[in-house]
Amino acid sequence: MNTAKATGGASEGAVRPLSGFHSLTAPDYDLDSTLSCGQAFRWHWIAESQAWIGVVGEQCVRLQTRLDRIEVESAPAAEDWAWLRRYLQTDLHIDSVLRSFPDDAPMRAAVSACRGLRLLRQDPWECLASFILSSTKQIVQIRRIIALLCERYGKSITVPAGWMPAHTFPSAARLAEVSETDLRQCKMGFRAKYLRGSALRVAKGDCELTGLGELPTDLARVELMRLPGVGRKVADCVLLFAYGRLEAFPMDVWMIRGLGQLYFPRRQVSLDRLRRFADTHFGPQGGFAQQYLFHYLRMEAKVPKL
DNA sequence: TACCAGGAGAGCG
């Protein structure tokens, strides 16, 4: 199971980095859509090896799709792999989710564009910080900001030879001790004040991210929105991508335009009305439908793949 | 050049 092997070149007396291999059962799983759809910002597509490389917690992970499985190499080697199955949500059967979607033309088009897309289960702090940094930024820029942040303030991960240098996502406590000026050097602009403010409060225990998992969605949303830089949309992203609250339906510019275009082609609909439409129309797993629509809209717009 | 980007918050009437 945890077949660890030494990788890396025959270099001078340095300790050889160990990586572990594993294989996950993942039927009807669209890894490409899942990792490129804009819910997580740290995955890189390596064309030469046809693989995705990213960081999950303290592990640097390389993923490849083979038939109905996902082949994994992880550094350092892992004892068990429950953390990765949880992150990728490979045990979730997508059929019942897809069946819960409304049977209309836009939804059918979205599902056929990325059938097998999963919602990840991300670390709450990383997800929260990432979406604080996302406001009025294009996804390519968000990725760049987060890469700089991790490079400068995350912990270095020892990886096999030939892999890109990898870093963990910096903790709230770590970022709380970074000045706003230094944060701005990561190209995040006015978001630096928000990120620092939220890091301070999370590090102080003023907002218990772990405890939010115990609260009903409405109360958890209220708590998240008490943090600086966290409004309704960012809170919903965190609820959906980190806490698995499938009823959360993030309303961003893509969805406002897309829902208007797809469902109300010839009249102007207010944001509040659009939100109520989404709540009733897409059902208790509306967040899943939202991500399918979001990815579908971005693909239609020919947004460059990562 | 002008406009926009997975928004939020403050300042208005």
Added chain:
DNA sequence: CGCTCTCATGGT
């Protein structure tokens, strides 16, 4: 409450 403006920075 609902509207408008600003906030950095980079891409098209």
